[in-house]
Each structure stands twice: as C-alpha cells, then as structure tokens.
Amino acid sequence: MTTTNPLENPGSQDTVRPPIGKKPAQRKTVTFGDGSEVTGSVPWSVISLVGLMVVWFIVKVGGDSAMVNDRTFPTQGQVIKAVYDGFTEGYRNVNLANNTWTSLWRVIQGMFFAIIIGVPVGFAMGLSNTLRGIFDPPVELFRPIPPLALLPLFIVWFGIGELGKVMLLFFAALWIIIIGSRAGVLGVSKSKVHAAYSLGASKLQILRHVILPNALPEIFTSIRVALGVCWGTLVAAEITGAEVGLGAMIFAAKNFFRMDVVVAGIIIIGVLGVAMDFFMRFLERKLIPWRGKG
Amino acid sequence: MKDLHVDGLGMIYELPDGGSVEALKDVSFDLEPGRLLTLLGPSGCGKTTLLNILAGFLSPTSGTVTLGHQPITGPAPERGMVFQQGALFEWMSVAKNVSFGPRMKGVDKAHTAAQVDSLLGTVGLQGFGDKAVYELSGGMQQRVALARCLANEPDIILMDEPLGALDALTREKMQGLVLKLWKETGKTVILVTHSVEEALYLGDKLFVMAPRPGRIEQVFELPFAAQALTSDARKLKASAQFIQKREEVLSMIWEMEEQIMGHGGE
Numbered sequence: 181m182t183t184t185n186p187l188e189n190p191g192s193q194d195t196v197r198p199p200i201g202k203k204p205a206q207r208k209t210v211t212f213g214d215g216s217e218v219t220g221s222v223p224w225s226v227i228s229l230v231g232l233m234v235v236w237f238i239v240k241v242g243g244d245s246a247m248v249n250d251r252t253f254p255t256q257g258q259v260i261k262a263v264y265d266g267f268t269e270g271y272r273n274v275n276l277a278n279n280t281w282t283s284l285w286r287v288i289q290g291m292f293f294a295i296i297i298g299v300p301v302g303f304a305m306g307l308s309n310t311l312r313g314i315f316d317p318p319v320e321l322f323r324p325i326p327p328l329a330l331l332p333l334f335i336v337w338f339g340i341g342e343l344g345k346v347m348l349l350f351f352a353a354l355w356i357i358i359i360g361s362r363a364g365v366l367g368v369s370k371s372k373v374h375a376a377y378s379l380g381a382s383k384l385q386i387l388r389h390v391i392l393p394n395a396l397p398e399i400f401t402s403i404r405v406a407l408g409v410c411w412g413t414l415v416a417a418e419i420t421g422a423e424v425g426l427g428a429m430i431f432a433a434k435n436f437f438r439m440d441v442v443v444a445g446i447i448i449i450g451v452l453g454v455a456m457d458f459f460m461r462f463l464e465r466k467l468i469p470w471r472g473k474g
Numbered sequence: 475m476k477d478l479h480v481d482g483l484g485m486i487y488e489l490p491d492g493g494s495v496e497a498l499k500d501v502s503f504d505l506e507p508g509r510l511l512t513l514l515g516p517s518g519c520g521k522t523t524l525l526n527i528l529a530g531f532l533s534p535t536s537g538t539v540t541l542g543h544q545p546i547t548g549p550a551p552e553r554g555m556v557f558q559q560g561a562l563f564e565w566m567s568v569a570k571n572v573s574f575g576p577r578m579k580g581v582d583k584a585h586t587a588a589q590v591d592s593l594l595g596t597v598g599l600q601g602f603g604d605k606a607v608y609e610l611s612g613g614m615q616q617r618v619a620l621a622r623c624l625a626n627e628p629d630i631i632l633m634d635e636p637l638g639a640l641d642a643l644t645r646e647k648m649q650g651l652v653l654k655l656w657k658e659t660g661k662t663v664i665l666v667t668h669s670v671e672e673a674l675y676l677g678d679k680l681f682v683m684a685p686r687p688g689r690i691e692q693v694f695e696l697p698f699a700a701q702a703l704t705s706d707a708r709k710l711k712a713s714a715q716f717i718q719k720r721e722e723v724l725s726m727i728w729e730m731e732e733q734i735m736g737h738g739g740e
C-alpha cells in the first residue's frame with residue numbers, strides 16, 4: 181500500500197488550479213424549489229405583455245357599459261397619441277417630459293436626503309446603545325404614520341412648493357432606510373468582527389471594511405422598497421398644489437375626462453418604477469456580487 | 475517569541491434568569507513559545523471560552539493571562555485567530571482577505587503583494603488571489619483563513635475547531651498543512667478540536683478538559699506531532715502507541731460524558 185504523507189507535501193493531492201475559461205454549463209436536475217434557478221424567462225415575459233395588450237383590446241372592443249365606454253376607457257391608439265402629443269405639444273401647457281422629469285426629480289431628491297440621513301442614523305442605532313435609545317422612540321412613533329396623513333401639516337409648514345413635496349417623500353423613505361441600515365449592521369457576524377479586531381483593524385476600519393460592506397445588501401433592499409413607496413406617495417401628493425408633475429397631470433386630465441392622458445400618465449409611472457428597479461438591480465450586481473453568498 | 479502564562483483563570487457567565495454558569499474554574503498553565511497545544515473535551519467544558527479569553531474577546535471574572543509578561547486586555551494582532559467557518563470577508567477577493575492585516579497597518583502595496591503570493595503558495599492556493607472567497611470549497615476557505623492569519627505575523631495562533639466543518643479526507647490533508655505551517659513558522663499554536671485523533675496527532679501537548687466547572691483534567695506531552703515530520707500520517711495513526719493513547723483519552727472522555735448524562739438524568 182502506498183500512501184503519501186500529507187505533511188511532506190500538503191498541497192500535492194489537491195493543488196487545485198483555477199479553471200480556465202468560463203464556468204461549465206449548469207447540469208442541475210433539481211430546479212423546482214432552487215431559488216437560484218428562478219431568474220425569469222424573457223420570452224414568457226414578452227408573451228405576458230402581449231397578452232395584457234390583447235386583454236385591453238378585447239375589453240375595449242367588446243365593451244359598451246357604464247364602466248367601459250368611449251368616455252371612460254381609452255383605446256391603445258388614443259393612449260399612444262396622448263403620449264405623443266404630451267411629448268410634442270404638452271398637456272395644458274406643460275410638456276410630458278417636464279411632468280415626468282419634475283416627478284422623477286422630486287423622488288430623487290427625497291430619496292437622496294433619506295439615504296444620507298437614514299443610513300448614518302441606522303448605523304448609529306445598530307452600533308450604540310445610547311443612540312439606539314435616543315432614536316428608537318421617534319423611529320417607532322413616526323414609522324407607522326402614512327406619509328399622506330401628514331400632507332396637510334407639511335403644506336402648512338413648508339408651503340405648496342417643491343420643499344413640501346420633497347420633505348414628504350423624505351419622510352416616506354426615511355424610516356424604511358433607517359430600519360434597513362440598522363438591520364444590516366446588526367446582521368454582521370460576530371466572528372467577522374472578531375477576526376478583523378484580531379488582524380489589528382481599528383474601530384473605524386472595521387466600520388469601513390467589515391460593517392459597511394456587510395450591511396450593503398440590506399441597505400439596497402430598503403432603498404428599493406422605499407423607491408416604490410415614494411412613487412405612491414408622490415403621485416397622491418401632487419393632487420394638491422402642484423401644477424407640474426405626473427400626479428398633477430393625471431388629476432387635471434381626470435377633471436376634463438381625458439382618460440387617455442390619465443392612462444398615459446399611469447403607464448409612464450409604471451415604466452419609470454420598473455426602470456428604476458432595473459437600475460437598482462444592475463447596481464446591486466455591480467456593487468454587491470457577494471449578496472446571498474456569505 | 476513570547477511565553478504564555480495563565481494563572482488562576484475563572485469565568486462565570488451570569489444568566490439572564492439570575493443563575494450563572496461556571497465555564498472555567500482555576501485554570502493555570504504555562505506555554506513555552508513554539509508549542510502546539512491542543513484542547514479536547516466534551517461539549518460545554520469551556521474550550522471556546524478559554525480561547526476567547528486568550529484572544530482578548532472576553533475578560534475573565536478572575537485570574538490573569540500574560541503573553542510575554544504583557545497582560546492581555548483585548549484583541550491584538552500578536553494573537554491571530556482562525557474560526558471554524560464564516561469569518562472570511564466575502565466582499566473581498568482571496569488576496570484582499572489575506573492582505574487584510576498588513577493593509578490595515580498601512581504596509582506598502584508592493585511588499586504585501588509579494589507576501590500574499592508567497593503565502594498563497596504555502597497553503598497550496600497559488601493563482602487563486604483574484605478569486606472570490608464564495609467560489610472556493612470549505613477546505614480552500616480554511617486555507618485562506620490560515621494564510622490571512624499568517625500574513626499578520628502573530629506570535630501565537632488560536633484556532634477554534636478550524637477543521638470541524640470539513641469532510642474527513644480534506645480534514646486529514648488540512649491537518650498536514652497545520653503541522654507543516656507550525657514546523658515552518660515555529661509559532662505557538664493553540665487548537666481546539668472535537669476529534670481525539672486530531673488532538674493526539676497535531677498536539678505536542680494536549681489538555682483534556684472537563685466540564686462543570688470547566689477545568690483542565692489531564693495534561694499529556696505527546697510525541698506524534700514531532701514524529702509526523704519523518705513518518706507517514708496514516709501509519710502513525712495506526713501505530714500501537716497512537717492507538718493506545720487514543721483509547722486512553724477516549725475512555726476518559728466517555729467517562730465524563732457518562733457523568734454528565736447521569737447528572738442530567740437526576
């Protein structure tokens with residue numbers, strides 16, 4: 181019997197070399213219940229979209245009722261024309277691009293401030309008992325309040341201009357980001373922190389190189405959730421006191437029974453929401469490729 | 475190289491319900507530099523607690539620990555730690571993990587790059603520097619953890635069941651690697667294990683610990699780690715001398731387990 185002594189040459193039996201070229205094709209036989217295998221299917225998504233269009237078409241063609249008639253339910257052609265007109269002539273003297281950009285810019289500003297305040301506060305709450313004690317009451321008290329309930333107050337305090345709307349979005353997003361960041365900090369494994377200390381890292385270095393990257397996945401998730409909430413809040417907020425913005429356009433159009441414009445606005449909001457989520461997922465893949473692999 | 479002195483160490487955990495657990499009682503020993511000490515004992519006998527005190531993560535309720543006459547008051551790079559698993563930073567490449575300690579100290583890049591290359595070679599992972607750690611197998615990840623610890627040039631290396639999560643074959647190979655590194659670097663190593671065979675094969679000194687309260691039950695001076703340099707691992711583990719020691723230690727531990735079970739049944 182010949183056995184090799186691992187002590188003489190420990191690497192000899194399994195000195196594995198990095199594979200050359202690409203990953204081999206996956207040959208899994210069990211995919212049902214394997215989350216990593218469910219990434220969607222583009223052809224089926226296209227079919228689904230076409231299906232929705234067909235349903236819309238059929239409902240419209242076959243319908244002549246109180247709910248579906250020419251006043252209440254636009255055709256696809258009318259909506260496309262409304263979008264085209266919106267971008268060329270505008271609706272009620274405001275170009276659709278301007279409406280879209282104004283709404284988008286409000287969301288971006290609200291999110292920006294929510295992130296630059298929410299992440300540090302969430303970190304503070306995850307790192308210090310004192311700060312946790314200080315921030316817990318406001319966070320727990322304000323978190324369940326629907327932002328729209330505060331709209332009257334915000335209008336009185338900040339006016340009906342941009343500031344009031346941005347503040348409202350900030351308020352809508354802030355708590356979500358705080359909670360996400362705090363959870364991210366608390367989720368760091370003790371052995372990682374201990375290892376970093378044993379390797380001579382300072383507290384600041386541990387914050388920067390261990391706790392922050394470890395919290396990034398949770399922070400990203402909270403940003404995505406907050407973005408959704410912001411869009412919902414914004415459109416409702418634009419009902420009052422806004423001349424420009426997708427919500428303002430939708431509500432003006434409703435008053436004149438321009439359902440084509442209403443639906444055009446709704447579709448643009450939907451597309452923007454999806455686009456932003458795609459962008460976030462793209463960033464996630466670039467910035468945190470280790471997500472879910474710890 | 476520094477001596478480790480442990481004197482009258484005691485650790486009592488206060489429980490939230492008002493009770494307390496005496497995890498360590500009156501643990502005293504000296505360890506000369508360059509020894510490889512293995513800790514063995516039934517679950518709950520305070521092995522992790524002892525290691526965490528040595529690492530500086532816990533401060534004992536009584537007694538003192540000094541390394542080179544300096545009292546241990548907190549974690550420091552002179553005492554490196556290797557965990558069972560999950561302590562690598564998955565947001566860094568293999569090379570960045572290995573160079574973490576030197577980078578935090580601000581050692582210049584060219585020097586760390588050369589050091590990382592040579593360490594990866596030592597642990598049998600040459601060419602893996604740019605890989606992500608989550609792309610590696612469990613055994614390879616532990617090699618990275620060893621290299622990361624060595625890169626910091628600690629005086630003493632503490633390992634809490636470093637091979638516990640590996641399969642039997644990988645585990646034997648890694649035992650060889652641990653011995654090789656110990657011989658080559660001459661560092662003091664303290665290694666916790668649940669495997670009697672591993673404790674006997676790797677340790678040139680072995681503490682068998684007993685629970686309730688956690689204490690050192692018996693000390694063995696062992697020849698096998700030194701012999702492993704010249705003889706084959708499998709033959710050594712099959713030798714009469716090794717088997718006899720293994721049975722002796724095993725029966726000790728079985729006795730303890732039975733006592734625990736007896737207590738539990740009351």
Ligand SMILES: Nc1ncnc2c1ncn2[C@@H]1O[C@H](COP(=O)(O)OP(=O)(O)OP(=O)(O)O)[C@@H](O)[C@H]1O
Nearest residue numbers: 487488495497516517518519520521522523524688
């Ligand atoms: N943080 C803690 N709080 C309270 N009791 C603890 C704590 N950590 C450990 N203990 C108790 O102290 C005793 C020793 O624990 P320790 O983890 O050191 O044992 P161990 O020898 O490492 O066990 P194992 O072999 O299972 O890893 C156990 O009874 C355990 O329940």
Ligand SMILES: [Mg+2]
Nearest residue numbers: 521522523634
């Ligand atoms: Mg343990």
